[in-house]
Amino acid sequence: MPRVVRRERLVPNIHLLEVEAPEIARKCLPGQFVIVMPDAHGERIPLTIADWDRERGTVTSVFMAVGTTTRKLALLKAGDTVPIFAGPLGRPSEIGSVGTVLCAGGCFGIAAIHPLARAFKAAGNRVVILVDVKADYLLYWRDKLEAIADEFVVSSRDGLYGGTDFVPRHVRDILAREKVDRIVAVGCTYLMSSIAEATRPSGVRTMVCLNPIMVDGTGMCGACRVTVDGQTKFACVDGPDFDGHLVDWAELYARRKSYFDDEVRSLCAWEEERFP
Amino acid sequence: MSDQDTISPSLAAQVLAEFEKDWRKELRRSMPVKERMKGGRRPMPQRAPGERNKDFAEVNLGLGAEEAVAEARRCLDCAKPGCIAGCPVRIDIPSFVKLVEKGEFAAAAAKVREANSLPAVCGRVCPQESQCEEKCALRKATGVAVGIGNLERFVSDYERREGGAVVSDLPPSTGRKVAVVGAGPSGMTVAGELARAGHRVTIFEALHDAGGVLVYGIPEFRLPKSILVAEISYLRRLGVEFRMNFIVGKTATIDDLRADGYEVFFIGSGAGLPNFMKVPGENLVGVYSANEYLTRVNLMRAYDFPRYDTPVFPGRRAAVIGGGNVAIDSVRTAKRLGAERALIIYRRSRVEMPARVEEVHHAEEEGIEFHFLTVPTRYIGDEHGRVKAMECLRMELGEPDASGRRRPVPVPGSEFTAEVDLVVVAIGQSPNPLIPQTTPGLKVGKWGTIDVDWETMATSLPGVYAGGDIARGGATVILAMGDARTAAAAMDRRLKQGSAG
Ligand SMILES: Cc1cc2nc3c(=O)[nH]c(=O)nc-3n(C[C@H](O)[C@H](O)[C@H](O)COP(=O)(O)OP(=O)(O)OC[C@H]3O[C@@H](n4cnc5c(N)ncnc54)[C@H](O)[C@@H]3O)c2cc1C
Ligand SMILES: Cc1cc2nc3c(=O)[nH]c(=O)nc-3n(C[C@H](O)[C@H](O)[C@H](O)COP(=O)(O)OP(=O)(O)OC[C@H]3O[C@@H](n4cnc5c(N)ncnc54)[C@H](O)[C@@H]3O)c2cc1C
Numbered sequence: 001m002p003r004v005v006r007r008e009r010l011v012p013n014i015h016l017l018e019v020e021a022p023e024i025a026r027k028c029l030p031g032q033f034v035i036v037m038p039d040a041h042g043e044r045i046p047l048t049i050a051d052w053d054r055e056r057g058t059v060t061s062v063f064m065a066v067g068t069t070t071r072k073l074a075l076l077k078a079g080d081t082v083p084i085f086a087g088p089l090g091r092p093s094e095i096g097s098v099g100t101v102l103c104a105g106g107c108f109g110i111a112a113i114h115p116l117a118r119a120f121k122a123a124g125n126r127v128v129i130l131v132d133v134k135a136d137y138l139l140y141w142r143d144k145l146e147a148i149a150d151e152f153v154v155s156s157r158d159g160l161y162g163g164t165d166f167v168p169r170h171v172r173d174i175l176a177r178e179k180v181d182r183i184v185a186v187g188c189t190y191l192m193s194s195i196a197e198a199t200r201p202s203g204v205r206t207m208v209c210l211n212p213i214m215v216d217g218t219g220m221c222g223a224c225r226v227t228v229d230g231q232t233k234f235a236c237v238d239g240p241d242f243d244g245h246l247v248d249w250a251e252l253y254a255r256r257k258s259y260f261d262d263e264v265r266s267l268c269a270w271e272e273e274r275f276p
Numbered sequence: 277m278s279d280q281d282t283i284s285p286s287l288a289a290q291v292l293a294e295f296e297k298d299w300r301k302e303l304r305r306s307m308p309v310k311e312r313m314k315g316g317r318r319p320m321p322q323r324a325p326g327e328r329n330k331d332f333a334e335v336n337l338g339l340g341a342e343e344a345v346a347e348a349r350r351c352l353d354c355a356k357p358g359c360i361a362g363c364p365v366r367i368d369i370p371s372f373v374k375l376v377e378k379g380e381f382a383a384a385a386a387k388v389r390e391a392n393s394l395p396a397v398c399g400r401v402c403p404q405e406s407q408c409e410e411k412c413a414l415r416k417a418t419g420v421a422v423g424i425g426n427l428e429r430f431v432s433d434y435e436r437r438e439g440g441a442v443v444s445d446l447p448p449s450t451g452r453k454v455a456v457v458g459a460g461p462s463g464m465t466v467a468g469e470l471a472r473a474g475h476r477v478t479i480f481e482a483l484h485d486a487g488g489v490l491v492y493g494i495p496e497f498r499l500p501k502s503i504l505v506a507e508i509s510y511l512r513r514l515g516v517e518f519r520m521n522f523i524v525g526k527t528a529t530i531d532d533l534r535a536d537g538y539e540v541f542f543i544g545s546g547a548g549l550p551n552f553m554k555v556p557g558e559n560l561v562g563v564y565s566a567n568e569y570l571t572r573v574n575l576m577r578a579y580d581f582p583r584y585d586t587p588v589f590p591g592r593r594a595a596v597i598g599g600g601n602v603a604i605d606s607v608r609t610a611k612r613l614g615a616e617r618a619l620i621i622y623r624r625s626r627v628e629m630p631a632r633v634e635e636v637h638h639a640e641e642e643g644i645e646f647h648f649l650t651v652p653t654r655y656i657g658d659e660h661g662r663v664k665a666m667e668c669l670r671m672e673l674g675e676p677d678a679s680g681r682r683r684p685v686p687v688p689g690s691e692f693t694a695e696v697d698l699v700v701v702a703i704g705q706s707p708n709p710l711i712p713q714t715t716p717g718l719k720v721g722k723w724g725t726i727d728v729d730w731e732t733m734a735t736s737l738p739g740v741y742a743g744g745d746i747a748r749g750g751a752t753v754i755l756a757m758g759d760a761r762t763a764a765a766a767m768d769r770r771l772k773q774g775s776a777g
């Protein structure tokens with residue numbers, strides 16, 4: 001079974017997981033994900049590949065502890081094993097030499113944006129990185145990202161009241177200030193949909209990394225259906241990257257909430273069992 | 277493997293030689309044909325419908341030894357048995373049935389195993405009524421065939437209880453590396469055959485449990501997981517290596533594996549891509565593909581939530597669209613998860629239903645409602661995007677279509693709305709395109725199936741073979757297994773001829 005090399009808390013609620021997975025490390029490309037299951041009773045969940053080391057044969061993901069599965073992952077220690085760590089899944093992101101690329105990320109997306117920014121930079125683009133954090137102390141991987149970025153912008157919500165228009169406002173400011181040729185956004189659904197709305201008037205191609213609920217991650221079940229440009233797509237094999245201006249966001253929001261009550265029940269049951 | 281109704285001359289000669297053995301003659305003499313024809317089939321003992329439709333334990337309990345012997349006596353031991361030609365893998369049915377009559381259950385199991393590597397599975401899930409049992413002389417004479425499927429199940433269960441199939445002496449290892457993609461019935465069969473021929477076989481499987489549809493699709497109440505566990509442990513004893521959570525085409529391609537020293541390949545990746553009808557509202561919350569619904573329940577064990585972490589929506593009013601085994605499995609699952617009403621919505625009529633007759637019968641006993649000649653045209657959601665109703669249209673049967681079945685045509689103005697909170701779409705699966713997409717030069721047909729030469733199951737790529745649902749589209753366990761045996765023989769020949777790659 002795949003062995004955990006490192007699991008550490010980066011900032012409150014956000015953890016890094018590095019796992020020995022030589023085949024995945026050899027093959028993975030920016031924008032791909034793995035399916036992880038924390039233990040034999042666990043659920044299969046997708047996590048974006050945030051970094052890899054082809055020589056050591058390890059793959060790194062960064063995740064936010066939100067429910068049972070991610071809470072279980074947050075308790076792993078180096079040397080533990082996980083029953084499933086499968087991938088690399090999904091189509092790699094389209095990387096090209098397009099000019100100026102704005103890479104925007106929030107919560108786990110701050111890490112997930114890293115391989116994209118790195119690849120866009122390597123492809124000769126000017127790369128602006130915009131990260132969204134609720135408070136300054138929730139920022140991580142600043143060094144890694146600053147080392148890549150031509151410009152690094154932090155959007156923090158400290159000391160601001162009312163409205164939730166933080167990231168989109170920064171996006172609009174950047175678009176007003178300079179010509180941007182491509183935008184990529186990774187993070188929670190809200191972050192991605194609001195950025196897509198912010199860039200819609202300008203028509204700049206805005207790629208988002210969709211995060212519907214998944215089961216197998218290989219195109220076998222259709223749990224991950226999303227509607228893009230009026231057509232049903234399976235995010236795990238047709239995506240996860242799609243043109244944000246064509247995504248049916250309302251449907252995605254609804255489908256992500258499919259199991260809301262069950263998720264709470266599952267977490268309560270697990271907490272009661274583990275912390276009686 | 278051929279689908280024709282005749283058996284090869286060499287097999288016919290073998291069957292005749294068995295038929296003429298002294299013990300067979302004696303057994304035939306021991307009871308007159310008239311006596312054998314008396315009385316009907318020994319019924320399969322099963323759990324009461326009102327009890328079994330609330331849990332996932334197996335419905336059929338299996339024949340006892342006495343019942344099995346009594347059932348075997350019904351077989352007339354025909355000189356020219358039709359049943360063998362009805363079996364896609366040509367089990368020597370009279371020989372195994374007569375061994376049962378003689379009380380030699382282990383020998384009977386071994387006889388079945390000569391042609392069928394998953395007898396405990398096939399004894400439970402084969403559509404016997406349209407295969408061996410349909411050709412049975414007793415059926416023609418009395419209307420009720422010998423319970424061949426029930427006997428196959430009996431001997432294989434006997435074998436498993438006695439410690440499982442014996443691993444006879446293996447030939448010395450040839451050291452030749454064989455890669456099998458997919459641990460479904462076809463992949464497991466190829467692996468078993470080639471391991472027994474002394475080759476080094478590795479099965480690469482995308483999911484975390486082996487069995488393919490047998491583990492993620494067909495529910496526990498029809499095919500207990502313990503049977504698969506036994507088959508898998510048999511393969512391990514033969515030296516087969518399992519690489520789970522390995523998605524060929526993603527984790528490594530066929531070309532990567534070739535570079536790693538694998539010489540011949542079998543692709544048994546199944547037909548895993550769920551079809552939808554593309555009617556409005558199909559992406560509402562509460563509308564599932566059968567694959568997702570069954571995978572959550574069977575593979576991820578959502579029936580035991582929250583002890584297991586994966587949830588599934590327990591519908592109160594469940595509608596399952598389709599009329600095949602997949603649909604029947606889904607609707608019976610919904611009932612077991614607590615649905616007050618569980619409906620089958622099928623666009624043709626009862627006689628056209630492709631599901632096994634026994635399952636349809638069981639479903640009716642369990643309180644499933646069947647709505648024939650009906651199709652959904654639209655799903656209606658509530659303010660949270662969750663399905664709350666479906667709009668349907670009635671059909672009537674028109675002219676026969678390409679499949680020979682009468683084509684359903686809509687009855688104008690027959691729309692009606694039904695309240696539902698769970699919908700499972702079970703209208704078929706297509707081959708998953710992952711491997712064709714990542715294997716340059718691999719030819720596929722119109723429906724995405726991999727093209728093969730049916731004599732050898734060879735694909736357009738040298739050293740690469742395919743079979744089962746990936747080559748046929750949705751088929752059956754026994755056909756997948758038959759393909760696998762054909763492929764294994766050709767792969768073994770190729771390895772022995774020494775022409776690698
Ligand atoms: C392609 C892809 C890549 C992803 N990459 C990352 C990543 O790198 N880091 C990370 O932290 N998260 C990532 N996610 C989201 C992550 O999979 C979910 O947070 C995780 O499944 C939650 O599981 P849980 O049991 O801890 O929480 P649950 O109790 O299942 O759910 C808690 C919350 O998470 C949401 N959720 C549940 N299941 C999923 C799911 N499969 N996908 C998305 N949201 C879900 C629910 O709506 C709920 O609000 C990704 C999702 C996708 C589809
Ligand atoms: C719910 C249901 C009920 C059924 N009931 C019956 C029945 O009663 N009787 C009957 O005869 N038939 C039945 N069938 C059909 C029967 O199960 C199939 O015909 C049979 O399983 C096909 O076998 P296979 O080996 O070709 O593929 P599968 O059983 O589909 O196995 C394919 C395997 O390959 C794996 N795989 C796919 N892609 C990859 C990849 N890229 N890399 C690695 N692994 C991969 C899959 O995960 C899977 O484990 C049923 C099917 C379903 C879905």
Ligand code: FES
Binds near residue numbers: 219222234
């Ligand atoms: S997660 Fe099952 S098809 Fe995408």
